[in-house]
Amino acid sequence: MKTIIIGAGFAGLSASLNLKKDFIVLEKDKRPGGFCKTEIINGFTFDYTGHLLHLKNQDTETFIRENIKTKLFKIQRKSYIYSYNVYTGYPYQMNNYGLPGKVIEENLIGYIRRAKNKKVKNFKDWILCEFGSGIAKNFMFPYNEKLWKFPLEKLTLKWMGRFIPSTTLDNILQGLKEKKVSDVGYNAYFYYPEKGGIESLIKDFFKKVKSKVILNAKVKKVDIKKKIVYYNNKQEKYDNLIVTMSLKEFLKIINDKIGIYYNRLKATSVYALNIGFKQREKIDKNWVYIPEKKYIFYRIGFPHTFSSFNAPRGYNSIYAEVSFNKKIPDKINDKIINDLIKMGILLNKKDIIVLYPMVLKDAYVIYDKEREKILPEIINELENNNIYLAGRWGKWEYSSMEDAIKEGIEIAKLINKKG
Ligand SMILES: Cc1cc2nc3c(=O)[nH]c(=O)nc-3n(C[C@H](O)[C@H](O)[C@H](O)COP(=O)(O)OP(=O)(O)OC[C@H]3O[C@@H](n4cnc5c(N)ncnc54)[C@H](O)[C@@H]3O)c2cc1C
Secondary structure (H helix, E strand, O other): OOEEEEOOOHHHHHHHHHOOOOEEEEOOOOOOOHHHOEEEEOOEEEEOOOOOEOOOOHHHHHHHHHOOOOOEEEEEOOEEEEEOOEEEEOOHHHOOOOOOHHHHHHHHHHHHOOOOOOOOOOHHHHHHHHHHHHHHHHHHHHHHHHHHOOOHHHOOOOOOHHHOOOOOHHHHHHHHHOOOOOOOOOOOEEEEEOOOOOHHHHHHHHHHHHHHEEOOOOEEEEEOOOOEEEEOOEEEEOOEEEEOOOHHHHHHOEOOHHHHHHHHOOEEEEEEEEEEEEOOOOOOOOEEEOOOOOOOOOEEEOHHHOOHHHOOOOEEEEEEEEEEOOOOOOOHHHHHHHHHHHOOOOOOHHHEEEEEEEEEEEEEEOOOHHHHHHHHHHHHHHHHOOEEEOOOOOOOOOOOHHHHHHHHHHHHHHHHHHO
């Protein structure tokens, strides 16, 4: 009984650490880790934007701790929203202290008058019913439009789960009295490696299964009838296949009727500019959401606050994230730098000593009606052919590293049981 795993990110490595029978992992890149790799440039540690570990499942946490040597810091989140030249605590719907009076009035009245009982059909409706017109106008609409680059009325509700905390009138009123960074939401605390960025965890996992992983092995074709995987100039037969590469890409390389669905799965990509710069003032914010359209990025974060080893002494570091559909906006680096200067985060271009861009293709999967319609059919057809999906892009979902690890473990257990 042979299993082939496509992809050596967290999902693929976790599956491989749990498989009891014969298997190999095929990874197209020269290093394992997917978007959980880390680049160390002139003493600055840059992940593929903030990759912070949120642990909520005890079994997954135990598995991670059993398989790593890396020391993890536990950090209380310091995250903010920046609008009207004011930093308010995250989440916005509970922290309006310091905003202009007109904005507070819109948010409060909008919440009180919101149409609670309306039948919610899409994400836009949901925002209005859950938070009201003020919070929608001043944060939820502009932020989500900037992030998704997709009409909010065409997004379904399936992705939100833990990602958007709800609020109450008491929460809103409390958040007007004091400047407080709330500890609600799925990411109130996070873990982060002391040294080497998030890839240090990947390295720990990889060490244990190294002999089974073939790097530089791009899977180009899968014959799902004959159960053969083609990579480089080789071919390999399997009994079970675990797919953690992008489902969209996978649909392109298989000989099955569901292949036609590949162009109906949609996603938004992210351009991230990493910057190392001279410290002029202490920055202790972990990350900041930026809803206003006048700034090009939807979020910025500060890796030097995750671990002091992430930047040389006397320097700070930033990642700025801009989402895009097909084409990266022109002169994007200049726009990012100018906007950081406008915000007062960078004081002078001359302070910059490292610029390191990254492109994250298909970073955020779009949850629209088409996805909900075709995904069950795709999964059903693949499982009938002993093909199992795991991870954020394998399952074509909005999920975390912890989810990828959990899904990898679960698929391995399922295959072990098949005997
Ligand atoms: C902008 C952004 C920020 C994020 N922040 C966080 C965060 O703070 N916390 C968190 O928990 N999660 C975060 N995530 C999610 C996290 O990146 C994913 O959950 C995780 O990377 C999923 O791992 P995976 O193994 O499923 O996929 P991947 O890591 O993508 O693994 C798939 C592997 O398949 C390989 N592959 C692809 N095609 C082929 C092929 N044809 N042949 C062979 N190999 C192939 C790839 O090279 C890759 O190594 C973030 C994601 C993004 C995009």
